Amino acid sequence: MSEPQKKAKIAELKPGIFQLISERPGSHVYLIRGLNKNVLIDTGTASNYPNLTQGLAELGLKPSQIHLIILTHEHFDHIGACSHFFETAVVGAHPLAANKISLQDEFVMMAKYLDVTSQPFRADIWLHDNSVIDLGNYRIRVMHTPGHCSGCICLYESSMKLLFTGDTVLAGGVLSGILGSGNISDYINSLQRLSALQVDEFYPGHGRISLNPRQDLAKALEDSLTHMEECKALFGALDTKSTYEHYFAAIRGQHPGRPAKGDKS
Numbered sequence: 001m002s003e004p005q006k007k008a009k010i011a012e013l014k015p016g017i018f019q020l021i022s023e024r025p026g027s028h029v030y031l032i033r034g035l036n037k038n039v040l041i042d043t044g045t046a047s048n049y050p051n052l053t054q055g056l057a058e059l060g061l062k063p064s065q066i067h068l069i070i071l072t073h074e075h076f077d078h079i080g081a082c083s084h085f086f087e088t089a090v091v092g093a094h095p096l097a098a099n100k101i102s103l104q105d106e107f108v109m110m111a112k113y114l115d116v117t118s119q120p121f122r123a124d125i126w127l128h129d130n131s132v133i134d135l136g137n138y139r140i141r142v143m144h145t146p147g148h149c150s151g152c153i154c155l156y157e158s159s160m161k162l163l164f165t166g167d168t169v170l171a172g173g174v175l176s177g178i179l180g181s182g183n184i185s186d187y188i189n190s191l192q193r194l195s196a197l198q199v200d201e202f203y204p205g206h207g208r209i210s211l212n213p214r215q216d217l218a219k220a221l222e223d224s225l226t227h228m229e230e231c232k233a234l235f236g237a238l239d240t241k242s243t244y245e246h247y248f249a250a251i252r253g254q255h256p257g258r259p260a261k262g263d264k265s
């Protein structure tokens with residue numbers, strides 16, 4: 001006898017806004033039912049697709065009834081299942097994420113890390129800072145929030161004071177790390193911008209939702225500033241000349257201390 005199929009883990013957070021929990025290591029997927037269009041924020045991993053379609057079916061939707069997918073950034077655990085929707089849904093991402101997705105930039109996307117192979121796809125529309133997606137019942141503003149990686153966006157819904165944060169900040173003020181194409185200075189600037197918003201709840205890509213966004217964003221900002229100071233202390237303690245010589249030599253593909261032919265620098 002076959003095992004009964006497990007029900008998908010779904011929470012309705014606000015009227016028409018659902019959180020679909022992915023199988024690990026995938027990100028959460030958020031569904032927003034607009035007046036006429038259905039939007040997904042992220043898709044989880046490629047291997048999460050069966051779980052995602054089951055969740056959508058429990059909400060009365062076929063994959064072809066998803067009209068728009070907004071990707072919070074270019075990491076595999078947020079975009080892997082997107083290729084399954086590409087024929088029928090419009091896909092949107094920040095230009096710095098769209099570019100990497102289009103070129104299949106494995107160094108940044110980590111698409112082969114802990115996931116099954118997914119088909120290549122591209123972002124149909126490049127979402128810039130302050131782009132607005134008007135769904136009739138909800139109006140979502142794109143905020144470019146680089147730091148975790150360069151193509152990160154958060155999505156702000158001002159009438160309900162909701163923020164979808166992707167991996168930029170998790171509940172409890174947890175920072176999800178600085179990965180390829182990210183940096184701490186941009187992270188600080190992004191958290192400062194988010195801290196200026198009126199937010200009642202934020203919905204991250206992983207873990208629980210935040211019901212204390214003000215405190216959580218303040219903690220994230222404080223921790224990021226501490227991290228910056230720790231970086232400065234680290235570089236202050238290093239023998240920077242020899243460190244940088246090794247670093248730049250590695251980038252140039254040279255042996256340390258041996259200039260390339262004709263390189264007078």
Ligand SMILES: [Fe+2]
Pocket residue numbers: 073075148167176
């Ligand atoms: Fe990420």
